[in-house]
Amino acid sequence: MSEKDERKDAMTRRQFIRKGGYVAGGAIGGGILGASISQMFMPTAPSPSPEISKTKNEGVQKADVERYNQALMFFNKQEDFKVLAQASERIFPADDLGPGAIDLDVPFYIDHQLAGAWGNNARDYMLGPFYPGIETQGFQSHLKRNEIISQGIARIQSVSKENFKKKFTELNEQQQDDILAAFEKGKVKMKGVSSNDFFTLLRMSVLEGVYADPLYGGNRDMAGWKMKGFPGNQMSYLAQIESKEFLEIEPSSLHSHIASPKK
Structure with missing residues (x-):
């Protein structure tokens, strides 16, 4: 050279x-x-x-x-996703105050979370030993969160067929509520986790999907925030901080800042 x-x-x-x-x-x-x-x-x-x-x-x-997040990342069976959607809707149903879980894209939010680090317990200690935890510790299980949700969805479907000879998505609202109530009370047998723990995890995920930033797949059109009067992710409150009056601020999401950054 x-x-x-x-x-x-x-x-x-x-x-x-x-x-x-x-x-x-x-x-x-x-x-x-x-x-x-x-x-x-x-x-x-x-x-x-x-x-x-x-x-x-x-x-x-x-x-x-706008609906770029409506894509399945974890569930590969549409029927399982439909069961998740119906169960989510019964936990957070539509009413006069606003949309329910389905219209808020909560099922997609949960699907995306199950496919990621949270669903795979990537940041949790998972080597055991596993003993029943006290109330302040939460449940102890060798199962990942996505495994718990998957098993719970399958058990919802099987309990529905055992009790009503129909799929969960074919039941009326009262029948769906009865099944979910049985899970909440811990009356349904599951492996490696109680049905109450599954229901608690599902309910928590539904509420997160209702109120999380739309960037993560739920809270469509920020409707969950609008029902609460929550302003979302504002870049600054300098223009409002001196006001002595109660202000209603149009909510803003992280996605809007990324897509259209303010100059």
Whole structure:
């Protein structure tokens, strides 16, 4: 290798280290870091012409963009997802005050959580031994949360068929309530966990889906926040903090800040 080539190679490596250092110092996260570094050396794809973009976006409705979270990540059986949806709706039903769990996309929120770190107990100690916990400790189980929910959904379906000879989704509201009440009272046998613990976990997940930021898949159109008068994730309250009057603030989600950052 010539002296000129060696200098060129050294400069290239120094540029990589310098640029990589900028990225690592300014952004935390493997995905961001990897994407940023790769852009230093990967050729940029040409932008499609306006005509092509227009053709590709033809027929795409505004609702399709807003409902980007309506995609299953954990459940691979539609029937199981429907049982989850109906059970969620009975826990948080629609009424005169606002929409229920289904219209708030709560089932999708739960599905996404079960597919992620929370559903897989990624941050929990899972090596045992497992003993029944006291009331202040919560339940102790070797099962992951997504395994508990999956087993609970299957048991809801089987109990429905045993008691009413129908699928859970075919029952009327009172019959569905009766089955869920049996789980809440711990009367249904489950493996590795009590039915009461399953119901508690399900109910907690439903309420989280109602009031979590829409970025995570639930609380569609921030309707859960609107029912509570909660302002959501505001960037700042400097304009309102001196007011002596009660203010009703239009709620704002994290997704809106990401999609349309305020200047």
